[in-house]
Amino acid sequence: MPSPPPAPLRPISPLIRRFMEAWFERYLHRHFDALRMPLWSEPPAPNHPGPLVIYCNHPAWWDAAVVIVLSGRLYPQRENRAPFDAAMLARYRVFERIGAFGVDLDSPRGAAQFLAAARAILARADTALWITAQGRFVDVRVRPLGLRPGVARLAELAPDTLFVPLALEYAFWDERGAEAFAAFGPGIPGAELAALPRADRLARLEADLTATLDRLSADVISREPERFRALVAGRKGVGGVYDLWRRLAARLAGRRFDPAHHVGDGQPGR
Incomplete structure (x- = not known):
């Protein structure tokens, strides 16, 4: 029997969407040293005349928060949508109001749901579909990436x-909080992909994302902040009694207190 049609996409609430974007940006500020993008990374043009599919790897729970912040920062005029595990969406219905739609990730019915919803989303030119294309949490170093085939059908x-490939990575540098990294690779037109056999399409998408991940990782390994621009800056310092003591010592010495572990001369803070 044919699969039943998917549930209609719930309308996005602009008010709830803006609130959640601001909430997640504050959340990243509180828990990360920064959300950084390498200087070579250029987000796909916001004036592209058709829809966007932005597909990424899936290294951590934080990916959803990063995607929500990026979509709000870069594409506020587009209708941003993303597939979401149906069981989790039943528990967190608020995500439906900001663009999520439920998909059963572990069944053929889920694949049909995803394609039907994607067809409706991509029928409009002012949309962006964000996909964690591995479909499960995978370490950023794993090769091959193992993208799910549904993305190639689109x-x-x-x-x-x-x-457009989007590489995500997280690492600890010199501060208490971790660093979050995001980098866009060059986009490929859908017509060019559609001209390839399906297996070749998936291989091309995976190769582009792998190349973007490898280039981002080289910058992350360098631990050189000047290779990046900070989209969201987080809190510096350790906090608590330790930073209170450092602040007092700086004031007694007539110095400006810098809570960062590394100060301007590149030496660790005291």
């Missing part, structure tokens, strides 16, 4: 779509 549905 080029058939909307050849005017631009497909």
Whole structure:
């Protein structure tokens, strides 16, 4: 029997969407040293005349928060949508109001749900579909990436779509909080993808995302902040009694207190 049609996409609430974008940006500020993008990374043009598919790796729970912040910062005029595990969406219905739609990740029915919803989303030129294309948590160092095949089917549905790889990574540098990193690779037009056999399409998408991940990782390994621009800056310092003592010592010495572990001369803070 054919699969039942998917539930209609719930309308996005602009008010709830803006609130959640601001909430997650504050959340990243509180828990990370920074959300950084390498200087070579250029987000896909916001004036692209068709829809966008932005597909990324899936290294951590934080990916959803980063995607929500990026979509709000970079594409406030687009309708940003993303597939979401149906069981989790039943528990967190608020995500439906900001663009999530439920998909059963472990069944053929889920694949049909995803394609039907994607068809409706990509039928409009002012949309962006964000996909964690591995479909499960995978360490950033794992190769091959093992992208799910559904992302390669989308080029058939909307050849005017631009497909853009997004690399995500997290690392600890010199501060108490971790660093979050995001980098966009060059996009590929859907018509160019659709001209390839499905297996070759998936291989091309995976190769582009792998290359973006490898280039981002080289910058992350360098531990050189000047290679990046900070989209969200987090809190510096250790906090508590330790920073209170450092602040007092700086005041007694007539110095400006800098809570960062590394101060301007590149030497560890005292």
